[in-house]
Structures are given as structure tokens and as C-alpha cells.
Amino acid sequence: MVNKNNIAELTIENQDFRIKIKTALAATYSTQAPVVMQQMPQQIAMPQMQQAATSEKPQTTQESAKSEEASGGNTITIKSPIVGTFYRSPGPDKDVFVKVGDEIGVGTKLCIIEAMKLFNEIESEHSGRIVKILVDDASPVEYDQPLFLIEPK
Amino acid sequence: MFKKILIANRGEIALRIIRTAKEMGIKTVAVYSTADKDSLPVRFADEAVCIGPPSSKESYLSIPKIMAAAEITNADAIHPGYGFLSENDMFSEICAKYGIKFIGPTPDQIRKMGDKITAKDTMKKAGVPVVPGSDGLLKDVADAKKQAKKIGYPVIVKATAGGGGKGMRIVWKESEMESAFSTASMEAKASFSNDGLYMEKFIEEPRHIEIQVAGDRYGKACHLSERDCSIQRRHQKLVEESPSPFLDDKLRRKMGDAAVKAAESIAYEGVGTIEFLTDKHRNFYFMEMNTRIQVEHPVTEEVVDFDLIKEQIKIAMGDKISGKNYFPELHAMECRINAEDPRKNFSPSPGKITSFHSPKGHGVRVDTAVYAGYTIPQYYDSMIAKLICKARTREEVILKMQRALDEFIVEGIKTTIPFHKKLMKDERFRAGVFDTSFMNSFDLSDLPE
Numbered sequence: 180m181v182n183k184n185n186i187a188e189l190t191i192e193n194q195d196f197r198i199k200i201k202t203a204l205a206a207t208y209s210t211q212a213p214v215v216m217q218q219m220p221q222q223i224a225m226p227q228m229q230q231a232a233t234s235e236k237p238q239t240t241q242e243s244a245k246s247e248e249a250s251g252g253n254t255i256t257i258k259s260p261i262v263g264t265f266y267r268s269p270g271p272d273k274d275v276f277v278k279v280g281d282e283i284g285v286g287t288k289l290c291i292i293e294a295m296k297l298f299n300e301i302e303s304e305h306s307g308r309i310v311k312i313l314v315d316d317a318s319p320v321e322y323d324q325p326l327f328l329i330e331p332k
Numbered sequence: 333m334f335k336k337i338l339i340a341n342r343g344e345i346a347l348r349i350i351r352t353a354k355e356m357g358i359k360t361v362a363v364y365s366t367a368d369k370d371s372l373p374v375r376f377a378d379e380a381v382c383i384g385p386p387s388s389k390e391s392y393l394s395i396p397k398i399m400a401a402a403e404i405t406n407a408d409a410i411h412p413g414y415g416f417l418s419e420n421d422m423f424s425e426i427c428a429k430y431g432i433k434f435i436g437p438t439p440d441q442i443r444k445m446g447d448k449i450t451a452k453d454t455m456k457k458a459g460v461p462v463v464p465g466s467d468g469l470l471k472d473v474a475d476a477k478k479q480a481k482k483i484g485y486p487v488i489v490k491a492t493a494g495g496g497g498k499g500m501r502i503v504w505k506e507s508e509m510e511s512a513f514s515t516a517s518m519e520a521k522a523s524f525s526n527d528g529l530y531m532e533k534f535i536e537e538p539r540h541i542e543i544q545v546a547g548d549r550y551g552k553a554c555h556l557s558e559r560d561c562s563i564q565r566r567h568q569k570l571v572e573e574s575p576s577p578f579l580d581d582k583l584r585r586k587m588g589d590a591a592v593k594a595a596e597s598i599a600y601e602g603v604g605t606i607e608f609l610t611d612k613h614r615n616f617y618f619m620e621m622n623t624r625i626q627v628e629h630p631v632t633e634e635v636v637d638f639d640l641i642k643e644q645i646k647i648a649m650g651d652k653i654s655g656k657n658y659f660p661e662l663h664a665m666e667c668r669i670n671a672e673d674p675r676k677n678f679s680p681s682p683g684k685i686t687s688f689h690s691p692k693g694h695g696v697r698v699d700t701a702v703y704a705g706y707t708i709p710q711y712y713d714s715m716i717a718k719l720i721c722k723a724r725t726r727e728e729v730i731l732k733m734q735r736a737l738d739e740f741i742v743e744g745i746k747t748t749i750p751f752h753k754k755l756m757k758d759e760r761f762r763a764g765v766f767d768t769s770f771m772n773s774f775d776l777s778d779l780p781e
Contacts, residue, residue: 262383262400294400295430319404321382322397323366 254310257303257327259320263294267316275316277327281309289327292320307331334358334409334433334649338402339373340423341413342392342712344701345625346373349411352641361405363398365391367709372701379405386711392416395423402432409433409648411641415713418624419446435648437602437623444598445621455618458597460590463609463617466531473513476531477506483533489513491520492528499523502534537612537767540564540619541576543591544632546603546643548653553595555588556638556658559605559631563755565678565771570748571755572628573665574635577726577764578610587616588657594621603629603644627718628666630699634722635660663729664722667737669700670714673746674779682710686744691736695722695729708745716747726764730756750779 259265267275267290276288283289287303311328314320336359339346350360350373362377367386374380381401384391391397393416402410410432412418421442427434436442445451452462466479469492480487480503489512491499499520501512513529521527539562547553560576561569575584591606605626607619629640636658647653672678688704700717702708708716719740721732734756740749758774760766 262381262397262404264404295396295403321401322384322391323382 253330254328255305255307255331256325257289257301257305257329259292259322259324259326260301261292261294261299262321263292263299263319265314265316265318265320265326266291266293267312277309277312279309279312283307283309283329301326303329305329305331334645336361336378336405336407337409337411337435337645338363338398338405338407338432339377339411339413340392340398341411341416341418342368342371342373342701344699344715344718345413345627346371347376347701348699349413349641350376352639352645353411356642356645358645361401361407363392363401365711367711370706372703381405386709388416388711395420395426398423399426399430399432403430407432409435409645411435411644412624414624414627419622421446433648435602435644437600437604441598441600442623445604445623448620451621452618454597455594458593460594460597460618461616463535463619464533469528469530470513473510476513476529477509479531480506480509483531486534486536487531488534489516489529489531491516491524491526492530493520493524493526499529533617535609535611535617537769538562538609539576539578539767540569540607541579541587541610541616542605542607542622542626543587544603544605544629544640545591545595545600546640546647546653547595547600548647549601549650550652551596551599552653552655553592553600554653554655554657555591555595556632556636556640557584557588557660559628561628562766562768563761563770564768569628569668570771571665571667571752572631573663573726573729574631575660575663583610583614583616584659590616590618592657594618602647603640627668627715630697630718630720631664631666634664634697634720635662637661662722662724663726664720665726665729665733666718666720667733667752668715668748669717669719669740669742669752670748671708671716671745672714672748674748674751674776675746678748680710680714681746682708682714683745684708685716685742687741688743689739689741690717691719691739693736695732696736697721716742719752730762750781751776753780754778 276290277283283303284306285304289301289303292299292301307329309327310330313325337353338361339349340363346362353360360377362373362380363383364374364380365384365386366382368374383397383401384394410427417423419442421439424434424436424442425439444454455462464483470476486502486504489501489503499516501516503509503512517527517529541558541560543558544556545553558576558579559572559574561572563571587608594606603625605622608616609619610616625640625644633640671681673681684707685702685704690698690700697720698717702716719736721729721736723729723732737749737753755761
């Protein structure tokens, strides 16, 4: 995983996807079925957090899921809905929310994204199994940054 | 010395700020919405953070997202550009609270100048001439007549809740007051559910002449002379120039001194612009103050050889200004090139730019963030480039602007270049004889290619 302090330009190509990393903050995937994550609003009121708004998004993104697939079959990418620092567990001495291989359901808490001392719990919109965790603990993440790969049920 | 500046903006001004920061050895962070992922500011900034979807409200106007981006990149200052959050006092306050330097004025200064009535009062107290007006709302027709007599005809009756030219009536003499008052208040009630009216002196043949100022945090301010922005359509500036064909040295000094007085009266920190209206009798009146860098700042930069963005950053870092005033040494003019069709009432023309060649050469500057192959997003404003020409005389500037407009190629979308070409040929414009009503009678038919 690219370290925050590396300002390196790096391109990795594979028949199914291409990662171009400008800095640790600007990873973009050109394929995938993007499904924007819904989060439970704690203190920050953000428009995309409402049920009505986010339930529309999977419809548009399911269409693109039909035409493109990630490597390794049918997976869904969960992306960050906000900017902040990604944490895998609720606290420094606590267990991680999820690990690779875990079965998750709608509403399962996946991680915390913290910004300006406000902690936002990110919940899953899908059921499935965690295939891959794409971000290191305590790394900065930006809007739409891919966080988890999930194999849906 | 700042190590890293986050630019809370997009497009040409974001690129402008990145350029100067780079020259000063300061690292830059661009924040961007998903619609701006392929933009030049994102490409040229040292770091870039995607902060939201295309809508401004969820990206460039979102204080929490911008602050989060500043936090994760360890930016020590934020430059807000123009528009968006640049005159948002809460944003200035939140930056201060989180220990990130807002490159601009204090929240209090923004508030003082943001409210038109408070700004006028502040100016009055500082001895800066303001547009004479009524004391608050007009009680009735009799009150209106009394106030008008004091102010002096012609006057304009305006809806207090108004905008867009509604609920306004010009009154040339007392016999017209009764009908003007009743129709204005009916219109105001219909449009804004508030029939409250106030009155101002009607400025005859008004020219919009603004003075660039700069103030440091130690209370000193200076001015960098004027920009004449009278060529406007629906209150949107189309062309700006310096020096103004209307000003002579004496009036320039008077207005410059008034602008410095205005800035020092609130101990203004940063660069800003005092907007004045002049009338045909060569009086000038304070209209409003813009507490930010302006779109047309390059016009001043070209005639006084000054980097205004650099000055903003230096002031924010605590430098003292020299204190001297600057006067135009050359002539310069800026044409705003928008993605709009002047043949179809300037309707927006977003889309993909298939071919792009901007003019260059001696005395030609183009500030832009578009390129061939770039798709103009429909979520933001339509300005795609600023074409600034400078020369020793106004006549030479116009010749150069004509040459540059002929050389400007933009294909795939419609632009206002044909309008500017016709404007440069206009007799009144060439003579420098115009006021803010100029565009009302400009013939938009028969535009060149």
C-alpha cells in the first residue's frame, strides 16, 4: 500500500484493471461495479447519507456491473463516501470491525472514517463475504476511494 | 512560511494559485469533485484529494469535506479563490478554529462588508462617499416625496427584499412618485411577498469603477488603482480595463485615497476590491466591497507589474505591505471568454472542446484551465478563459485584442469570442464612452465567426 509520504507516480496494469496512483490519496480504478457506501450519520449531516438518496445509487451502478467485472469473478467495490482517516477498529485496543473472509449483511459496521475529530461508522449496504481490504489502518482516504471488495450473495 | 496550501476552488483560479505557490516553493493540494478528476489543477497540484460528487453543495461548498482534506494532507493554509466559500465568514472562522490559515480576511471583516447596509454605514463613518439613500424603509408616498426632495431627483425606489431588477422604479420628478411607489410596491409584494421599499439616488450614466486594495495585518493598506468594469450584461462583467478611460489623475487619486480609507477603517487584511459607481458629474459613490481576489485581477497585474496572489499569500504569512500606492504604467484589457452562445442570448454551451488554440505573443496573456479534449462540466460557471492584452496605449491594446481574438480557436462548443470581436469594433467602446447601460443597446445580430 502506498505510504502517505510517498509522492510517487505508479501504474500497475493487468488484463482486468489498471491502478494509477498519484499519491496515497488519489487511487482510481477504471473498472468495477461501484457501489457507494451508505454511512450512519453520527454528527455530520451529509446529504448522501439519507436512505432515500443512497438506495438510488445501486440501480445506476448495477448496470455498469453487468458490463464489467473485476478480476476473480463477481465482486462489488465499497467506496468511501467522505474524506478522512480510515480505521479498521472502533478504538486502538479494540478488535477490527471485519476481516477478510467475514460474512457481512446489510448494516454491518465495516470501519470508521474520522475527520476533524468526528467519527463516522460506515455500514454495509450489501450482504456477502469480504474478499479484500484495500486500505491500511489509519490511512487517509478520499471521496469514492475503494475500501473493500465484497463477493455478494 | 507556509509549507502547504490547500486550494478550495477549481478551474482557472485554482491553477492560478498553484502557479504562484509553486514559484514561492510552497506545496499545493487541490481538492476536486468527481467531475473535475481530469482537470489541470488536479494534474499540476502536488497532491489532490477527491472530496465529493459533482454538485457544488457536496464538494466545493462543503466546509466539512474541505477541512477533512486539509487535515489528512496537513495543509497549513487554505486559499479559497473567488466565489464558492471565499466570502463565507463561517469558513474563515472554522479555519481559524482549526489552526489553518485562511488566506483572506477575518470572519468579522467578511461580515462587516458582506451586509450591504452595514457596509454602507461603516463607509459613512469612515468618511467614504456612499450612494445617498433613504433612512430605512419608506413609510408611504408622502414620506417618499420628502426623502426624495432631500436626496435630490432622479431617485430610484427599490424593493428591500428585491433582486433581478424587480420592484424597482426610477423617478425623475415628484409628479411621478405616486404611481412609481404603488407599482413598485405591488411588484415587490408579488415577487417577494414583501412590499417594503427604500430609496437611493439614481446615478446617471453610472460607470462601475473599482479600486484594488491590499491591507496587511498591522493595519496598513494601499491601493493599486482602478479597473473599469462598466461593460456588463445582467450585472455580469464581460470586459474590464485599466486605466479607466473616464478617470484622470486627480479623480484616480481621490478614489484611491477613499478606497484606502475604507480598507483601513476595518483594518482589512488581505487583498480586496472597493467597488464604486461614478456619475456623469464625476462624483463617485461606494457601492460594495469584495473581500477576496477577483476574476479580473490580471488586468491590474499587467498594468502595475504585481503578482496579487503572491501578495495575498505574503500578507497571510504576516508580511508587511510596502505601503505605497501603485498607478497604471501601461494599458490592459480583459475579455472574459465564456462557453455561451452570444447568438442565442448567451445561453450556456457545455460540452467537449474538440480543438483549442489560445493566442500568444507579446502582450498577450491567457488564464485558462481548459484544453483540447476537455469536457466542460455543466455543474459550474461557464467561464473558460480570460484573454488579457496589454500595450502602451488603449488603441494598441484594442488592436492587439482583435489580433488575439482572431487567433483564438475553440471548437466543439460555442463561445463569446464573436461578441468580443464585434465589441472591439464598436465606435462607443473604442472611444471609451460607455456606462453600465452599454449592453442594453448593443446589437447582437451579425456577429462575426
